[in-house]
Amino acid sequence: MLIHQTDTPDQAILKVKNHLKMSATGKKHKIRFFSISSIDLETNTVSSRMVVLRKFYPDWTVRFYTDHRTNKVSDIKQNPIIALLFWSPDENLQIRMKAKAVIHHQNEVCKKEWENVTGKSQNQYSAEPRPGTILSSLDKLTYRSDKVGSKYFTVVDCKPFDLQVLQLQDTENLALKFHRENENSEWKGGWIVP
Numbered sequence: 001m002l003i004h005q006t007d008t009p010d011q012a013i014l015k016v017k018n019h020l021k022m023s024a025t026g027k028k029h030k031i032r033f034f035s036i037s038s039i040d041l042e043t044n045t046v047s048s049r050m051v052v053l054r055k056f057y058p059d060w061t062v063r064f065y066t067d068h069r070t071n072k073v074s075d076i077k078q079n080p081i082i083a084l085l086f087w088s089p090d091e092n093l094q095i096r097m098k099a100k101a102v103i104h105h106q107n108e109v110c111k112k113e114w115e116n117v118t119g120k121s122q123n124q125y126s127a128e129p130r131p132g133t134i135l136s137s138l139d140k141l142t143y144r145s146d147k148v149g150s151k152y153f154t155v156v157d158c159k160p161f162d163l164q165v166l167q168l169q170d171t172e173n174l175a176l177k178f179h180r181e182n183e184n185s186e187w188k189g190g191w192i193v194p
């Protein structure tokens, strides 16, 4: 359990922040994956999918990698407001965020992060045809060179402005809700009914 009823809301949110920081940097990833949900404005439908937590910054920016040709990128380009969902099994903790996503493609951020993508991991960004394409047979799927991967490699920074935390307990659960205008402003919030 990470959050206790003796914590103040500010202490609780700091614990959540440290937990995410440790998950992104520590050898033991408490939270290695999370889900992001985006809206396709053309079809007015929502899609969720898992991604790997790559970085967590002091201003709460959550970073993940993807392929520029994926549906999530086209969704985010139309509407950058996305939802993030984390589950920490050891702590019985759910973290939900609403965030504004910023796409980095073929820029210095991508160049630097691409250095962390080595070996077979580069294949994840060089599939042909583009991710999501219907295949008449599996032999139509190929992976191009690392140069192609770096061309499609994309970094997404999620800047949360809304935060909801649920601490499951044996008896009463604890829940918190916080909001801030942008990544430079203070979180404001407190306990809510779980």
Ligand SMILES: Cc1cc2nc3c(=O)[nH]c(=O)nc-3n(C[C@H](O)[C@H](O)[C@H](O)COP(=O)(O)O)c2cc1C
Pocket: 033, 047, 048, 049, 050, 051, 052, 053, 064, 065, 066, 067, 070, 071, 072, 073, 131, 132
């Ligand atoms: C555990 C797990 C981790 C994943 N990590 C990533 C990731 O970091 N980036 C990514 O683009 N896709 C990742 N995927 C694949 C996505 O969930 C998704 O299937 C793919 O990106 C296509 O999504 P889209 O077409 O909705 O954009 C992961 C899948 C799983 C099951």
